[in-house]
Amino acid sequence: MTESAPVPNEKAVPNGNPPPPFYLPFPDRPELITENLLKLVELTPDPRHKFLARTLITHLHQFVNETSLTTEEWMTAIQFLTRVGQTCTPLRQEFVLLSDTLGVSALVDAINNPPISGGTESSVLGPFFTEDAPDVENGESIASEGKGEYMYVEGRVLSTDGTPVSGATVETWETDALGYYDTQYEHRDKPDCRGRLRTDKDGKYGYRAVVPVAYPIPGDGPVGAMVVKLGRHNMRPNHLHMMIEAPGFNKLTTALYPEGDQWLSSDAVFGVKKSLVVSLRDVYDDAESRKRGFPKGGSFKLLQHDIILVPEADSKAARAQYARERAEKAGLKLPE
């Protein structure tokens, strides 16, 4: 036998799981690859993971089978997904953007937030939320001066029974007048056009902002290139993001969409619901503008909107009921 030269490393360490305790034929035919995999899925310890893996593998393999995906197309997909992952940074989430443009984010949002009579509807989170929004007091501004046309946003946060919710956290973010979020700035030394405030004892909130504008989702990455290949525009109608949280209520991620935008019904990420389309009122009153704190006075737009939160218990029950109904409709049995 050959003597080996000294080696620098230990042998690679297996994950410790044994060969499966059942027979698997050599996967000599395509069908056997899928069958073997689905047998192996039965080894998954967690029942929910098992269900997700089985459903995912079934659809993945059906996709490959139904399209007779070529080796070149497979390689293109691998390279595309790799680029999507490598385009992500702490301030840019290209996989969320991919999910958004393929309607997956909107669908997940829709099935997890079934409409509840009276409750404000949800909308997609989008890829521009950040954790570093500054705390602002009611009446203060979330945008630095010069970021766009003045807009004042105000309303109340209420429970579905009409009770005001005091101390609710209202997190909000939007584009500047050029259609950019601060995370897209070449130099971002601090957050802008975003803020976090709390409702007062009467459930009221109010803050200065700028009128958001319609904007293209990022076109310089792999997802932007995909949208072009699909022949679709990449515009989102102008909107103001809001995320509202209060103890005992379902956390609401939503957005308000000022009416009249030409991209409203073909939003590139499928976020608009009819009930979220709002009116902006023009206020031509210099004194009122200055009273509300707009440094240069003049006119401003007023967005008044009450947010209705759904108690957590109601929301949970509705979600479970919705999942059951949808599973029944699809002829599936959801694991309990």
Place this chain on the structure above:
Amino acid sequence: MTESAPVPNEKAVPNGNPPPPFYLPFPDRPELITENLLKLVELTPDPRHKFLARTLITHLHQFVNETSLTTEEWMTAIQFLTRVGQTCTPLRQEFVLLSDTLGVSALVDAINNPPISGGTESSVLGPFFTEDAPDVENGESIASEGKGEYMYVEGRVLSTDGTPVSGATVETWETDALGYYDTQYEHRDKPDCRGRLRTDKDGKYGYRAVVPVAYPIPGDGPVGAMVVKLGRHNMRPNHLHMMIEAPGFNKLTTALYPEGDQWLSSDAVFGVKKSLVVSLRDVYDDAESRKRGFPKGGSFKLLQHDIILVPEADSKAARAQYARERAEKAGLKLPE
């Protein structure tokens, strides 16, 4: 109106596509999100892209619907895919590994390389192929001394009609005795255990190598963690990769799997086909060992295997026929 402060950038530039030339309702219900998307898919200029997008979106949305995927699970998936992308380097392809462990690579391989009577069957490429394999002459070694037990690999490359194929490129790569590819070394100053050679005028090839060993696919990344969650082992049976190319023939990506390995039928990436399982012969002949160029002589293993290439025209016809049969079976019509 408010005067804007000077701004550093131009307005974000849309991709130039107009709103769709048809009516889209606000996607107030989950079904409408899918329906709107499938309407938009009709805008895709390239018919193959359109078909792929339609099939992909259908299965993606079915997956979300059938599982009632939660927002937390969606976020976990986004973070997982992001980590997979960010684990990729020029020498590590974690998305290929993901595709491998989910049987997608094997399935794509199987449907694109239907068995053709007499032709050597294909196997998965795997994530360890590199472009920088050194050229070696017939009889030379692809492994540096001390990398493992001596093995000599030899055979002929033939056409399905038995004609020797001279000048065929044989690219080959394998693990060392510890189960590592060179790309996994902490310091990789040059390629090792890989090489590229050409068949001689009689279609013969032969080279020195080491006996490959079974090894775990990388367990330190997100895919390794996923395999653990699925309760599966992460072992590949020992094998020697080969990729053979010659003008006029279908490029063959395959691997040879020495018999007797305990992981053969449950290969973590579903690469083994019965016809690719081979015998290694023990040669206890010091003189022969030295004659073949093994520096320390002694015994060596001999792997003799002829590779049968399929003419490109036959392969193309078989692939098209196979795709038609599979589409018919699935009740689908493939675009011409």
